[in-house]
Amino acid sequence: MKTRHLIFVLLSAVLLLPGCKSTKTLLPSVSGKAGEIIVVMEKPDWEDSLGGDVRDLLACDCPWLAQKEPLYNLVNVVPSAFVDLFKVHRNIILFQVGPQIDSVGIIYKHDVWAAPQCVIQLSAPTSAQASELLKEKGPMIVSSIEQAERDRVIRNTLRYEEHAIYPKVAEVFGGSPHFPSGYKLRKITEDFAWIADDKQVYQDVFIYRYPVEKEPFTLEKIIAHRNAVLQDNVPGMFDGTYMTTSEFFTPTLEYLKYRGRDLVQVRGMWEVQNDFMGGPFVSHSFYSADGSEILVAEAWVYAPQFDKRQYLRQVESILYSWEWKKMQEKAEN
16 A cells, blocks of 8 residues: 555645646635634544544644643534635645545645645545554644744734834844834843733743853753843843743753754743743744854743733744844845
8 A cells, every 4th residue: 555655645636636737826815713724524533533633633732831722723624515615724634534545645735725725635545544644644744734824924924024123133133033013122232132012912022142152052051041131131020020931841942943044942931030920932042143152032922811822823933034134135135
């Protein structure tokens, strides 16, 4: 069965999904809420183990939040009801399961019925084989949807950018993320910047730097520098209070590569020393353009009365829009 996998993928790409012509067509904008996925699957499979495996993968507890929120919100649609109304959704996972399918395969497509859209199709003769494929490719499926959600935020950021912020931050740090309308440059010094969107919730970004030292990307050193920088730059509402890293939730560290940049990502919870404020944060640590310093771009959220998953996804996505100043200048010329 594996020997036919490549043939099946290629044929599926041509026969089972539209949008494969070389001619560009105008597509409608996607519908649906951010963080939502349409799962096209027969009801018996949805209510059985295959549906359970989908929920375990995509509706599990979001791993970087203190409160329970699902990683994604799932909506099941049976194939016979998968009409135009659902085909323009932002994220779609199509399951084709049955004896008429003679091989096992998965394909990833973009902008099939709408734009910017993520469509993933899994095909298998039996539900058991579909479950096996889902478990095998689970990390790639999650990564593809996460990237699609992130790219939509960056696309809208660039479309509605607060243009005054980038040059001021890039002048100090040699580069900067791009920020959408509504963000304000709250503070900037020679080694620290605070860009804030403080409306009904706080969705803020810190950028800071410090000299390179031996083994700079250990979790212990990243958190130690973080705490020192925030104590000096982010005071709380009362004397003797300041932002720091919560010790109740153990931060996690992950090495990433994104568009040619090597990043060290840390997720954790922040709190205010001697106060009762807190929330999630995610930081990206990386070398400066000349390699002499460590730069950190960090996103955090304070939303005590709201679910935080989407707020954090939105501001975290801004970090991925980082652009070095020379690259920006080259693009403008």
